[in-house]
Amino acid sequence: MKELNSNQLRKKPIKELTTIADQLATRLQWFHSTGKDQTDPKQYKRIASELLHVANIIEAKEIEKTKKPKINYGN
DSSP: OOOOOHHHHHHSOHHHHHHHHHHHHHHHHHHHHHTHHHHOHHHHHHHHHHHHHHHHHHHHHHHHHHHSOOOOOOO
């Protein structure tokens, strides 16, 4: 997975961010199921914090989206 900074993540649409979050969640689940969360806790915490960060960006974008009124210029 390509590393992205916060600004790059904020520019992505919600659909792409959801895909990234799904990939991070899968990696986190794999870490937990194999027991590597016990042997490499720093990497586990890093993936968990990245997932939380992406989730926060998605949530902020959804809130921002609801604040923008839809204007119909037709008719």
